[in-house]
Amino acid sequence: MTEIAKTNKYSVSVDSNKNRMYLTVVGFWASPSDVPNYIDDVKKASAAVTKGFTILTDLTQMKTPAPELGPIHEQAQKTLINAGLKKTAEILSDDAIAKMVMDRYSKASGMEKMVFNNKHDAEAWLDKV
Secondary structure, three states, X not given: OEEEEEOOOEEEEEEOOOOEEEEEEXXXXXXXXXXXXXXXXXXXXXXXXXXXXXXXXXXXXXXXXXXXXXXXHHHHHHHHXXXXXXXXXEEXXXXXXXXXXXXXXXXXXXXXXXXEOOHHHHHHHHHOO
């Protein structure tokens, strides 16, 4: 596992053996200035995997982001799609509002995903490529 970036708001790492990216989002993102390098870090991680990669996104520590963050999440997702993203597994807590917001972002970007409530099931689904 190679760590690409780690901040108090997110971490991104890559497992090149699995051709998988791991993204963990933490806390409340109030404005784009909370995550100034997020898009660049997603691009760096995208460069460390090959077309057909998968991503496991852990959103269990995330608080529903401020509305201004919508374009940032959508841009990150479009970057991943353009880099060759094949499958996305999102791990969400039982926060209905966060789920609704994240679904809106993925619809806007065109990113297909499955939502899980634990890492084990998410990994197993991604492993069935």
